[in-house]
Amino acid sequence: MFNSMVDLRNAWTTESRVSRDDWLEWLKRLSIELLRASSSPALRSCYVLGQTYSQLPRDLFNVSFVSCWTDLNENLQQELLATLEQAIMVPDLPEITQTILNLAEFMDHCDKGPLPLNTTILGERAIQCRAYAKALHYKEEEFLKSPDAGVIEALISINNKLQQKEAANGLLEFVKEGEVQERWYEKLQRWDKALASYEEKLTKDENNEELALGKMRCLEALGEWEQLSNTAHYHWEKLGDSARKRMARTAAAGAWPLSQWEAMARYVSCIPQDSTDGAMYRAVLAVHKDQYALAYKYVDSARDLLDTELTAMVGESYQRAHAAMVQGQMLAELEEVIQYKLIPERRPTIRKMWWERLQGCEQRVEDWQRIIQVHTLVISPHEDMHTWLKYASLCRKAQRYMLSHKTLVMLLGIDPSLHPDNPLPIEHPHVSFAYTKHLWSAGHKELAFKQLQTFVTDAVARAEDGRLLARCYVKLGEWQESLQGIIEESISAVLQYYAAATDHDEAWYKAWHSFAYMNFETVLFYKHQPSPCSTQYISQFTVPAVEGFFKSISLSHGSSLQDTLRLLTLWFDYGQWPEVYEALVEGIFSIEINTWLQVIPQLIARIDTPRALVSRLIHHLLIDIGKRHPQALVYPLTVASKSNSTSRRNAANKILKSMCDLSPLLVQQAVMVSDELIRVAILWHELWHEGLEEASRLYFGERNVKGMFDTLEPLHAMLERGPQTLKETSFHQAYGRDLVEALEWCNRYKISGNVRDLNQAWDLYYHVFRRISRQLPQLTSLELQYVSPKLLACRDLELAVPGSYIPGKDVVRISYINSSLQVITSKQRARKLYIIDHVLICLHCQVITSKQRPRKLCIRGSNGHDYMFLLKGHEDLRQDERVMQLFGLVNTLLLNDPDTFRRNLTIQRYAVIPLSTNSGLIGWVPHCDTLHTLIRDYREKKKILLNIEHRIMLRMAPDYDHLTLMQKVEVFEHALEHTQGDDLARLLWLKSPSSEVWFDRRTNYTRSLAVMSMVGYILGLGDRHPSNLMLDRLSGKILHIDFGDCFEVAMTREKFPEKIPFRLTRMLINAMEVTGIEGTYKKTCESVMSVLRRNKDSLMAVLEAFVYDPLLNWRLIEGATPVVATKARRSKSSEAASISSSQEPSEIDPELTSGSFQSKKSSNLPEASNQPEALNKKALTIITRVREKLTGRDFSHEEMFAVQKQVDLLIHQATANENLCQCYIGWCPFW
Structure with missing residues (x-):
């Protein structure tokens, strides 16, 4: 063994290692000698094979290093470390750098580590060899030790490379305003702030080249072409050749949109010809001068230069190669511009191809601007109105209002903002309509509404295109409702607008949906009015609502769940009225039978309704579904046939009997399987x-x-x-x-x-x-x-x-x-x-x-x-089934939104199949552990007491539950100060085989946590203790289970009411990126809440059906189940009183930590509430509360908060120690 160690020491010596081959030979020899010197017989046996098969020592390098490392004394370890630091600093040797980086990462994951190499060196070398995930890990460690400007800039840069714009933005929140540097704003694409900062500094030093260049980059990104052209012209003459070369590309980009061809040629002459930009801009100038052969030459040259860059970047990530891909598209379309000029008969085909290609592009303002700029070489914006209108729409949705305004003014030919009282021009009606939408988005809502009213009056007089008018009328309806709300004075006008929209475009889903929904809202409005005429008004609006919903369902190409649920609400409430019944009978035949499959739980919940006409129609529909889709109906009907209610049982058996005529074996097997599974x-x-x-x-x-x-x-x-x-x-x-x-x-x-x-x-x-x-x-x-x-x-x-x-x-x-x-x-x-x-x-x-x-x-x-x-x-799964239905709708909304679609924000769902009122099947989700299990196993391995925080609290205050709020906060914070709370963060790192996997898992973890924070808040989901949150070991996504406490039941219970809107404890925060809440988590929360608020009507449809479901709404009233409720309270109270310092959180029954015991326990569950008045009052309170959340009025009835403000307030509530310290101890608020 001694001789082996001597040979090993000789192998790691780096004397006379100069050339690349010398260093590679050093690595090869060291790998082989590590096998030979290993104390492991299994590794030593690989030594002979390793001498002939070079890949084997490389594959075993990490494990063989660790086995030898533990046998070295401290002096030898220091010597080996110095050698590794010397080796990793050798430039242009990615093989050795990657090997040492992988070794350091491996050692960090094993019990013998970590390898005490300098993290600053590891981070810098990881950046050099483009191992950005590894660099992120090491730079974050540096940040935690010393968050100086250099580390922050490096982290911003790394996050940008990894396409983590939210995380990069979060870093700025850690930096005081005065310390932020302009280039940080640029990297984060905060062009407005960067421009303001550059201009402020230029007032003090107007000849500073760097500041001038920075200002020009910002103007280019903002599309301020005239200002960019003026700035370039102002500085051009003052600069030397070197500065001109750096400024030339940006200056040329500003001259092109203004058709300043001479200035552009002057600027382009200073761009190196052997660069991609230089070749491309020369090709543009050649096309403009009709020098097509020269243009082709430059295009080929630019493509060759781009090929090298693209090949390198695609290997790293498609996202990082995106800008080069856009440039490649511009070069292809430059060639097509030449064809457009030379071959007139191909022009329609080329224009169609350009439009279709744009539809496949990412909806980014910068990309569209660059691509359609190429088109302007042969098509003016007025000839390509459709494309430029879409571009203006992109600018508006991206809140680039100045760019949107300039584009629309260019298309209109005048600036309406100079004379706001004048009507909009009528020559280009689509542009005028787009301008009103721009006004509304930019905050000029009253003016937008007035202008659109005038425009529509003129358009009707001219018999304008019906399709455009329909869209105008829908906007008028939406805007009037937004400005005035649903009040008696506005209802008639809003309905007239929507009705006009359906008249002008009978095949447009949105018009019919808006018309039906407004009628539905009107029905609800009069339902809650004490006026004796309310019934008359309800009758007046119910039939149009029903007919409208049937029409919108038949026209919908995507999810029709929200419309179907609204329809069911009207059906169940007013289906006994003859005129409504007739509309329902007629409408059912107008839509596909498949439409009803998504609402089978709601239909079956009402099969025993005492209203004869409603019941008859439900039975007929279920029988029809049973004929076409017996597999979809047989399980839920079997559950209903086991009901404690005689009427429900008889109704279900009657439908099952009718199914037996066509599917006797299926029904028999379903009943048998269900009975036996129970x-x-x-x-x-x-x-x-x-x-x-x-x-x-x-x-x-x-x-x-x-x-x-x-x-x-x-x-x-x-x-x-x-x-x-x-x-x-x-x-x-x-x-x-x-x-x-x-x-x-x-x-x-x-x-x-x-x-x-x-x-x-x-x-x-x-x-x-x-x-x-x-x-x-x-x-x-x-x-x-x-x-x-x-x-x-x-x-x-x-x-x-x-x-x-x-x-x-x-x-x-x-x-x-x-x-x-x-x-x-x-x-x-x-x-x-x-x-x-x-x-x-x-x-x-x-x-x-x-x-x-x-x-x-x-x-x-x-x-x-x-x-x-x-x-x-022992558990009623019908509520979980409805929650999965809600999650399905939320996923559809997130996938349809361009902002959330790209970020994999869908909620992990699983199948829920009730078998009876107190048993059922849940689809098994593989690779998942509860947070409680993960933390318990981690602490056991690290020899940390599972309930260490609780013990610290009890040592300081044995009678914690009887303390005042301020005393509880003091004790709670004392426990936090004396413990790390980084268990989950360490778990994510240690259970990931590499930095790349760790980075993906952490990103998924943070985003999924944010999504469920917002969705759970809207749902009023409580009881989020560590056994109700699971972590997917492979993806890192957070998965929620047990949805017994919805609609803020946990906040209103008698003992230990929850004060927090969702779980966001320090352990969850510490597992996010280094900026914690600021960054990915907060930005994802804002994106998701924006989607939920924009689609509040759809969500309210599902949640209202949830609240008014007779099989579930008994949970809303504590008095509906006095025995069970009392039992839950007593159990909780007695459990809380008996917790001792020796107990662990795992010993506390999660069922007793909240009202879930009341809501899930099902030995004597009622099938429906016997307190309709109390139930209706409670249901109305819940619906009002949910609507407040979805409109930003949850913190103030008078003021509607913006999404950012709402999210800030929620996060503050969720993380406030004065709220957390009041949670029941089994909820583990200290975790």
């Missing part, structure tokens, strides 16, 4: 365990003897019916005698009224409960042959795999169900069981596995794929 979801052991616990609470806790018997009697009846499986038989044999005897004692009590008889019964019940409690933890897997032989016998069914049915695609049927089910266990505190033995005592069972104990189920599909599910008992 049997497997909740075994007799679990039913009795839960039942005895509830009965003991009712009797000993509340002295409710009747409630106790109501709980136990169904269980005894089940026992009397006899077992059907081997598992049930074994239960009957083990506990049947004791339970029968206990029932006899109960019956004696009913006759005698003697409490001793009941005590005898409870002795037996407790004995059974204790034995079951010991047995349950042993149930870690279930075999179908014991728990459900019928499922085991299932082969090649007609029934589709749950959640897999997609209309128009092949049905994936159940081939078979895996014979073994894994029971998912998570340790939680056992529930209390009250027992009496002459005196009332309260016993705690040992720590047992989770009460829900879900099963992992595998179904093989007919396509050969395995489908994994979580089979859950």
Whole structure:
């Protein structure tokens, strides 16, 4: 071993290493000697092969280095480090640089690391070899130690290279205004601020070349061509040849749009001919002078120069090659310009091709400006009005209002802002219409509305194009509604505008949607008016709303969910009115039957409505769906057939019976599979365990003897019916005698009224409960042959795999169900069981596995794929099903928005299939762990106490719950100060195999967290403790589970009400980029909230249907389930009081941390509320609150906040320690 170490030391010596080959030979020899000197026999055995196969030592370099590193003494380690630092600093040797960078990264991930190399050197060398993700990691470490200007500029540059504009912008928030440098603004494309800064400094030093060049770059980006031309002309004569060469390209770019050909030629002559820009601008000048041969020559030259640049950048990233791609398109279109001039008959084809090519371009103002500038060589803007109008629209949407204004003024030929009282010109109606939209966006709303009114009056008189008029009328309706709101005085005018739009373009979806929605809003307006004439008005507007929605649904090419849900609202509320009923009957035949598949849960929720006409139409529609799409209907109908409500059960069975006429085998199999899955979801052991616990609470806790018997009697009846499986038989044999005897004692009590008889019964019940409690933890897997032989016998069914049915695609049927089910266990505190033995005592069972104990189920599909599910008992999944419906709509909105589409902001969804009111299937999401599990495992590995923060708090204040708010804040902040809170950040780094993977995962993590923060806030989603958030190990995305607490239920509960709008604790923040909230997270929040607010009508449709759903809205009223609610409160209170310093957060039952126990617990759930007045009041409050959130009035009824202000206030609420410190301890606010 000693000789090996000597050889190894000789190998890393760098003496006489001069040339590139010398250094590569050094690396090769070191790699081989590391294998030879390794203390690992497995690595040493690779030494001989490594001498002949050079790739092997390179592949094993990291592990062999680590194995030798631990054997070196401190002096040798320092010597080796010095050698590595010397090697990594050698220029133009990317092989060695990459090898050492990878080694440093590997060492950072393993227990023997990190490698104590200088992070500044590693960061700089990573930038040199374009390993930007690695550079980001090291520069962020530098920033945390010392956030000086050099590090900030490097981070801005790196984030730009990685296409992380939001993160780069976030860095500026860390820098005081006076310290920001102009070039930082340029890198972040904040041209206005950069220009202002340059101009301010130029007033003090007008001859500074760098400042003049910077100002010109800003003017070019802003499209200020005249100002750019004047600036270039002013400075040109003062500058020397060197400065002119640097200024020439920007000056030429300013002269071209103004057709200043002589000035452009002067500037271009100073651009080096062997550069891409030099060749391209010379080609433009040659085309202008009709020197086509010379133009072709320059185009070819520019393309050759571009080829090298493009090849290098595409290897890194397509995004980074984007600018070069645009330049390549400009060169191709320059050649087409020559053809346009030479071959007149090709002109229509070329113009069409240019337009189609633009549609495929990214919607960026800068790109469009450069491309359409080429077109102006042969087509003036007035000849290409359509393209320039689209360009003006892009400028407006990008809030580049000056550029939008200039473009529209150029197209109009006059500047309407000089004479705002004059009507807009009528020669180009499309341009005039675009100008009014520009005025509105730029904040001149009253003027825009007035101008458009005048324009439409003139256009109607001239019998203008109906399509354009329809769009004008829709805008007038939208603007009047925005300016005046929905009030009695404005309703008539707004409806007239929308009706006129439908008259002028009968095939336009948006016109019909707007018309129907306004009628719908009017119905709601009069519904909430106390006037006796309200009913008359409702009748007047309901039929047009229904007819309008049917028309808009038939015309919609994308998602029609929002219109369909609005239609259902009118149907369910007013379908009993004859005129509305007739409109519904007629409309149903006008749309595709597939339309109704997305709202099956809402239809089935109303199958037992007492309104005869409404019920009849629902039944007819469901029967029609059952004929065309039986697979889509059979599962939800089976759930309804198991309802506690007789009317619901009968209605569902009636429809199932009609389905049996066409699909008898399918219905039979669905009922069987559903029944058996429910049997497997909740075994007799679990039913009795839960039942005895509830009965003991009712009797000993509340002295409710009747409630106790109501709980136990169904269980005894089940026992009397006899077992059907081997598992049930074994239960009957083990506990049947004791339970029968206990029932006899109960019956004696009913006759005698003697409490001793009941005590005898409870002795037996407790004995059974204790034995079951010991047995349950042993149930870690279930075999179908014991728990459900019928499922085991299932082969090649007609029934589709749950959640897999997609209309128009092949049905994936159940081939078979895996014979073994894994029971998912998570340790939680056992529930209390009250027992009496002459005196009332309260016993705690040992720590047992989770009460829900879900099963992992595998179904093989007919396509050969395995489908994994979580089979859950004791839980009502119907609310989760509706939440997934909402997420589907949100994903559609995010994908349709150009800003959010590019950033992969969709919410991770999963299938939710209720089987009954207290069981169901959830699609298994692979590669996911809860945050609680990840942090627990990390701390166990690092020998850190899981509940260290809580222990610190209890040491300082053992009676924490009884402190005042300010005292709680002090204790809470004390715990934060004495702990790091970087567990999740370290986890993301350590579990990523490379910096590149880490960077992608962290970006996905931050964005997904931001998306769900905003969507969860709108939904009022609470109870976001670490066991309800999951992290995808591969993508890094955050996934939310358990949606029991919606519409701010957690904020209004009696004990430990939540004060925060969403979870944004320090551990989540520390796992983001170095700027934390500022940057990607905040910008993503703003983008998502903007999309949600722009599409508030669609979201409100889903959420209103959610709130008014009779199967779900009982949760909104605490009084609707007094027993369950009381139980939840008592459990929470007792749990909170019994937490001791020895408890870990994982020992706290998450169900008891919030109202989710109340909302999810389902042993005695009502099917509908019996308090319609209270329910309607609560529902209206919720809907109003959601609407306030979606209009920016959630913090002030009088003032509508902008998206940025709203997001700032929400983030402040979510991160304020005075809010976090009031959370229940199981919520882990210190994490």
